[in-house]
Amino acid sequence: MVSEVLLFSYALLLGAVGIQIKDLRVPSVVRNNSGSAALLDCDYTLKPEELAAHSYAGLVVKWYFNSSPSPVYQWIPGQKPQDLGILKGKLDLKHRSSDHGATMYRALYIRNPTTELSGEYKCLVSTFDDEDFMTKKMVVFAPEKSLEFTTSKPAIDSVNLTCRARGVYPEPKMALFKDPDRMIVDDVQVETLSRQRSYDIVATKLMPDDDLDTPTVFACELRIPEASYEVTKSVVYYPGMFNQPNDSGDLRCHSHFWASLVTSLLIAYGCCC
Structure with missing residues (x-):
């Protein structure tokens, strides 16, 4: 019932x-x-x-x-x-x-x-x-309009890593890693700039050569958490004084080094004559 x-x-x-x-x-x-x-x-x-x-x-x-x-x-x-x-x-x-x-x-x-x-x-x-x-x-x-990852040498014994992305939406995140062990680089300075319906983001890190292997592969990871989107770009860095590869694999040379070398050769050649 x-x-x-x-x-x-x-x-x-x-x-x-x-x-x-x-x-x-x-x-x-x-x-x-x-x-x-x-x-x-x-x-x-x-x-x-x-x-x-x-x-x-x-x-x-x-x-x-x-x-x-x-x-x-x-x-x-x-x-x-x-x-x-x-x-x-x-x-x-x-x-x-x-x-x-x-x-x-x-x-x-x-x-x-x-x-x-x-x-x-x-x-x-x-x-x-x-x-x-x-x-x-x-x-x-909106995925990035551009993503650049470069190295530069502010001093003989260190390297400055710079990763920059433009035109991303919604707000992205960025991190740097040491490959192939995928070790995260600590104390990276990350700055995000809000534009109209997009964001620019840049991550920078100054590292001493003494802490690096020859060569060292660095990776920059750009993520958009809300979209489950991520993209990675890598550079190879060779600790040393002069030649540093950029993200396209070209060699970046110090102009003052080559100028000094050419001057030295001319002087030596002139002395021999």
Whole structure:
């Protein structure tokens, strides 16, 4: 008897449930200005009687971006979908998620998303009697426009390592390592400069030659934690006074050394004559 009462109560509860968002499918990471679209789909259900009425009275689908109180998208069955705010002109308003009159324009189809569209997206579905919402984050990341890793010698017995990246989004991290043992270089000075919708970052470290093998391979790792993105660049350093390879493998020479050498040869040649 008790079990029958529980089953009956559960059936009543299910019948009372109105709108339910079953799933909010939002890509967690997309690449900036890649030419590909991003589909954000809000999959919901209505009461059987609401679906059977074919009028869907009071049904409204709205999308919000970050903490803005105003929607960036709105669709009411029987009317054309509207792109608003930051999404104005950036949506394919003809995209259909289904052929059903209650759900066909429920999704956002963002053409070629860029970094300013990185953030929290909330789907809110409501009728006269009920509403439901769900929120998820989408990160639009921009890989580095350039990544340079170079060595220079401020003194005979030391080397200055400089790794620099430009045009990264969102905020990146950078670290230096000694390969092949992948030993992290301690006390690296890292500076990050925020620009409009991008970051520049530079890591520098001065190291004495006495602590290094010949040759020594250094690696610079650039990471974007929110996008699970990383890239590495390496240089080979030969401790010594004059010849130092840069990141492309060319030899960098000290001009004063060669000038002194040429002068010495000319003097010696002149003396011999």
